[in-house]
Structure formats: C-alpha cells, structure tokens
Amino acid sequence: MTEQAIRVRRLTKRYGGRHAVAGIDLDVDDGEIVAVLGPNGAGKTTTVEILEGYRRRDSGDVRVLGEDPGRAGRRWRAGIGVVLQSTHDMAEMTVREQVRQFARYYPDPRDPDEVIAAVGLAADAGTRSRHLSGGRRRRLDVALGIVGRPRLLFLDEPTTGFDPEARRAFWALIGELRAAGTTILLTTHYLEEAEALADRAVVVARGRVVATGAPARLGDRAARRATVRWTEGGRRHEVLTDTPTREVSRLADRLGAEIPGLEVVRPTLEDVYLALVGPPASIDSGADAREAAS
C-alpha cells in the first residue's frame, strides 16, 4: 500500500503576533522515515503537535493518515504513536505496568512484554520508571509510543540528552521499526541522527522549510563544492570549486608533483546546515565543526 502518510500545505500558526509556523509544506510517504531538522524555536514541535492533533492550526491543509488531525476521532488516533519531548509522569508505576496500561488504549496492541524486550528494557520490566536513567526512560517512552502498533510514529527529539552509546542503541531500535514498515516523522537537532536514520530530511528555520532532500545531499550544489588551498610564493591561496580533482591536477602541472601545503576541504553536513538555517545560536557542535573545517 503506497499512500501518503502525511500531506501538509501552507501550514501556519501564530502565537500572539508572531508566526511560529509560516507556511510549511511537508510530504511523508507510507514507510518513509523523515527527519525535521532545525534550531531551537524553528517551529518543529508546533508543526508536529498540529499533525498529532494536539494543537490547532491557523490555516493550511493537513492530512495525516488520510484525515484532518483537528477533527479525527479515536480510530485515527489508534493508528498513530507519539513520543513527546517531555513525558507524562507515571513515575511510581513499573515499566511493565505502564506498557500494559497503554496497550489497553488500543484495539490491536502488540504484546507488552515483546515491546519491552524490543526496546531493550526486559531487565527493567519490574523497575519503577522514576528509577530509570534518562536513556532508559526514553526507551520506555518509545515502548509506549509503539505498543499500539502504529502505522505512523512521531518522535520529538527522541535522543536529546543521550550519550553516544545510548543514541546508537536507539538508532538500532528505529532500524527495527523501519524494517517492520513503520512510517516515522522525527524531529532532531542532530544532523548525524538525520543522516543515520532518515530517508529524507526537511530543514526548518523561522517557521519555513529552507531545504529538503536526502540528508547527505542537503544543500546539494553547496555540498559538492570543495575548497582547495595551497601555498605559493610564500602565501596561502584558496579556490572554491565544483571540480577539485581538476584543480589539484592543474596545480600539480604548475607547481610540481608535491603541491606545498595542499588541502582539499569539503563542507560537512553541519556547514551546509548552518548555511541554510543562519547563525548557530543553539548548535554548539556545528560551531565546532565549522572551526575544524576552516
């Protein structure tokens, strides 16, 4: 069944006089994993919460699993799974109790114990959630998001605060959901997360889509350009080029086989992303990557 899971046209939402979402278009096919990337305040959560039916839009056309989330009923809700940014509090209940309770909300849930095992929490099934580490707590959130066997899963910044090991384990879990055919829309600040997980990335800044495409090809032309630097006549020289190999070979003809101080630098995905979204107010690692590349 190839159908569009999400179709959004000209979506807007204002808070007071300010646009949080200023005309977003978004398409997600069935079975696709799409990452919405963007800095703090870009409008990602507002957009996703409108798609989940938790916020009202001001204008625009929104279809999620064929329905308008602003009007859809319980049957529609049973088809979506949601992992919010900040979680509900059932701190005194154990992992197993929470997953079982959530399973009761759905007409055709997965087996709670299988879900607990799938997210790697089998050893913690009897643990109260307030005793779980941040990473394990997030796995429980995912378990609650998938126990209803959703066709479409929303993950809002699922790995914020994870250490690298927990992040990789989480990525593996998403890979399993992908293999099972789940459609996933996730928001993230992490470019490497979009690259690891998503078929397509949609970059949002100031309430608008500023780029869309396969994560590795974001910014496309800019991503293929390279900077060639070398030393000649006691000075550093630099050119920006689409054809660095030809440039280097021309230099070699002119300067001899060993070109003094030769460097060929391609922009990292971080560089391309930062160029798209503007100043990196909230993207510390991006600033580092830029410094390292320059």
Ligand SMILES: Nc1ncnc2c1ncn2[C@@H]1O[C@H](COP(=O)(O)OP(=O)(O)OP(=O)(O)O)[C@@H](O)[C@H]1O
């Ligand atoms: N309930 C609200 N009332 C007023 N303004 C809001 C509300 N929710 C969000 N905003 C504002 O709307 C803009 C977009 O916020 P949103 O949370 O959608 O961005 P985001 O991209 O998800 O950011 P983050 O990565 O920090 O979660 C921000 O300027 C935010 O301050």
